[in-house]
Amino acid sequence: MQNWFIQHFGLDAVYVAFRVCPTELKNAVQGMRALGIQGMNVTVPHKEAVTAWTDEYSSEVTLLGAANTLKNVDGKISAFVTDPYGFIESLSENSARFNQADVLLFGAGGAARSVCYALSRLSVNRIILHDIDDQKTESLLRLCRTNLGLTKTVALKSIADDMNDIIAATPIVINATAIGMHPQENQSVIENVRTINKGHFFYDLIYNPAKTRFLRMAEKAGAVVQSGLDMLIFQGLQSMRIWTGEELKLNHASMQELRTLLTHFLGNHE
Amino acid sequence: MQNWFIQHFGLDAVYVAFRVCPTELKNAVQGMRALGIQGMNVTVPHKEAVTAWTDEYSSEVTLLGAANTLKNVDGKISAFVTDPYGFIESLSENSARFNQADVLLFGAGGAARSVCYALSRLSVNRIILHDIDDQKTESLLRLCRTNLGLTKTVALKSIADDMNDIIAATPIVINATAIGMHPQENQSVIENVRTINKGHFFYDLIYNPAKTRFLRMAEKAGAVVQSGLDMLIFQGLQSMRIWTGEELKLNHASMQELRTLLTHFLGNHE
Numbered sequence: 001m002q003n004w005f006i007q008h009f010g011l012d013a014v015y016v017a018f019r020v021c022p023t024e025l026k027n028a029v030q031g032m033r034a035l036g037i038q039g040m041n042v043t044v045p046h047k048e049a050v051t052a053w054t055d056e057y058s059s060e061v062t063l064l065g066a067a068n069t070l071k072n073v074d075g076k077i078s079a080f081v082t083d084p085y086g087f088i089e090s091l092s093e094n095s096a097r098f099n100q101a102d103v104l105l106f107g108a109g110g111a112a113r114s115v116c117y118a119l120s121r122l123s124v125n126r127i128i129l130h131d132i133d134d135q136k137t138e139s140l141l142r143l144c145r146t147n148l149g150l151t152k153t154v155a156l157k158s159i160a161d162d163m164n165d166i167i168a169a170t171p172i173v174i175n176a177t178a179i180g181m182h183p184q185e186n187q188s189v190i191e192n193v194r195t196i197n198k199g200h201f202f203y204d205l206i207y208n209p210a211k212t213r214f215l216r217m218a219e220k221a222g223a224v225v226q227s228g229l230d231m232l233i234f235q236g237l238q239s240m241r242i243w244t245g246e247e248l249k250l251n252h253a254s255m256q257e258l259r260t261l262l263t264h265f266l267g268n269h270e
Numbered sequence: 271m272q273n274w275f276i277q278h279f280g281l282d283a284v285y286v287a288f289r290v291c292p293t294e295l296k297n298a299v300q301g302m303r304a305l306g307i308q309g310m311n312v313t314v315p316h317k318e319a320v321t322a323w324t325d326e327y328s329s330e331v332t333l334l335g336a337a338n339t340l341k342n343v344d345g346k347i348s349a350f351v352t353d354p355y356g357f358i359e360s361l362s363e364n365s366a367r368f369n370q371a372d373v374l375l376f377g378a379g380g381a382a383r384s385v386c387y388a389l390s391r392l393s394v395n396r397i398i399l400h401d402i403d404d405q406k407t408e409s410l411l412r413l414c415r416t417n418l419g420l421t422k423t424v425a426l427k428s429i430a431d432d433m434n435d436i437i438a439a440t441p442i443v444i445n446a447t448a449i450g451m452h453p454q455e456n457q458s459v460i461e462n463v464r465t466i467n468k469g470h471f472f473y474d475l476i477y478n479p480a481k482t483r484f485l486r487m488a489e490k491a492g493a494v495v496q497s498g499l500d501m502l503i504f505q506g507l508q509s510m511r512i513w514t515g516e517e518l519k520l521n522h523a524s525m526q527e528l529r530t531l532l533t534h535f536l537g538n539h540e
Contacts, residue, residue: 014284024304031301034294 001233004258005240009248013038020046029053033075039243040070047110054079063147064113069239080242083114086235088121094226097172097201098122104166105129106189107176108136111205115176116140120148128170130156159190168195173218175204180212188213196221207232208266229259271503274528275510279518290316299323303345309513310340317380324349333417334383339509350512353384356505358391364496367442367471368392374436375399376459377446378406381475385446386410390418398440400426401447429460438465443488445474450482458483466491477502478536503528
């Protein structure tokens with residue numbers, strides 16, 4: 001995808017994959033500096049640990065404690081996180097739905113933290129959190145209430161019988177867990193919900209499969225649904241903007257071309 | 271050139287330029303390890319210093335104290351020097367001229383050291399060395415006599431009036447200095463030599479310009495001449511063989527294509 005951007009925008013660069021051991025992370029960042037590599041994306045499992053070795057942080061990185069983008073300016077390495085931007089930009093005309101809305105969010109890991117940051121910028125009313133890991137849930141609850149101004153955030157202890165009532169009262173439902181991701185395509189964070197209707201907006205951060213069981217279920221009930229594909233694209237594009245310092249834009253046709261390419265690629269590399 | 275090789279041999283790789291400060295050399299090698307970069311070339315001014323940070327050395331690197339090729343196998347970095355191979359392979363059918371021949375060599379720097387290693391493998395009779403830097407000359411003289419089995423090597427104190435006699439008695443003359451290199455194209459290590467004839471073989475390691483004043487002078491007097499272009503190609507190809515572990519070969523047409531490409535490239539990037 002990043003090499004597609006490079007070609008599309010006519011940049012003089014090449015994007016390659018480096019597999020880095022956790023014990024070599026410091027050397028990898030120092031190597032970036034020594035070799036003059038201008039930019040890097042950082043992914044699992046290094047997003048949190050990498051912040052120990054960079055020279056500067058964006059406010060989002062400081063808040064979220066994780067980075068996915070490094071930029072090297074004359075040997076000074078700055079850390080950014082573009083996932084929140086990717087989420088917001090991916091919403092397009094659906095972003096208006098979030099204003100003062102209640103949101104049910106599944107997951108409390110790194111992706112969910114980025115989503116909460118995005119939700120705080122989208123002026124939602126209240127987030128209802130759920131994760132099977134109580135510690136992660138507690139930590140994200142604290143982040144929302146203390147640092148993101150989302151004081152009405154609450155945690156759901158379990159996915160119980162009242163899910164029908166909760167969803168009936170919550171117009172936006174987001175999956176930020178890995179449940180339903182290839183190859184566990186027949187799984188979903190929620191099942192047998194009877195209260196989904198065409199007023200709902202269901203968002204799944206997963207992009208492989210293109211439509212998870214979670215989204216298929218919601219779509220069947222009339223909800224508007226969105227996969228993680230556009231977020232994937234826009235978080236990557238945002239990194240590219242940070243590296244180049246340019247306001248890179250994709251028109252509708254280019255966006256469609258890239259979606260087709262990525263869908264085809266993901267389908268062939270399962 | 272290396273990207274031309276990558277495409278020509280259908281390799282899954284990309285070759286990029288890293289500008290490394292001397293103080294960052296250690297971090298650059300550790301970065302190579304951490305990032306899993308499979309191979310690197312090393313050039314001026316790092317060829318000697320880099321050997322302090324690699325895990326293993328070829329016998330040539332140990333002898334010459336310099337490396338131009340690093341290979342990473344599971345985090346273990348080995349150092350190689352491909353310049354001697356490049357010199358030998360570049361000679362092609364002219365290599366027979368070197369057997370038991372006397373050689374006049376201008377220069378005692380890194381390039382000259384690699385040439386001396388190559389000359390030891392070509393079973394020359396005697397090397398006559400000259401460099402304006404007495405310390406470098408002394409060091410190379412010692413290397414030849416002590417480590418390369420070239421016991422008859424001698425040093426020429428100055429380029430004096432007896433150059434006509436020396437060249438009359440020496441069938442092979444090599445320039446391994448930078449004298450005559452672009453943009454000083456009107457310079458030559460020797461001038462006004464009247465004893466050059468068609469029995470002579472003149473080799474200039476410089477490849478820009480394609481034919482130095484040194485070579486033009488010799489060619490005019492009937493000598494067979496060769497520039498450094500093929501050595502450039504073969505030292506690079508040898509690195510590629512080390513990285514891939516494959517016996518990569520160039521046929522005559524490919525060789526000619528690459529020469530044309532490089533000549534054109536060098537002409538346009540002066």
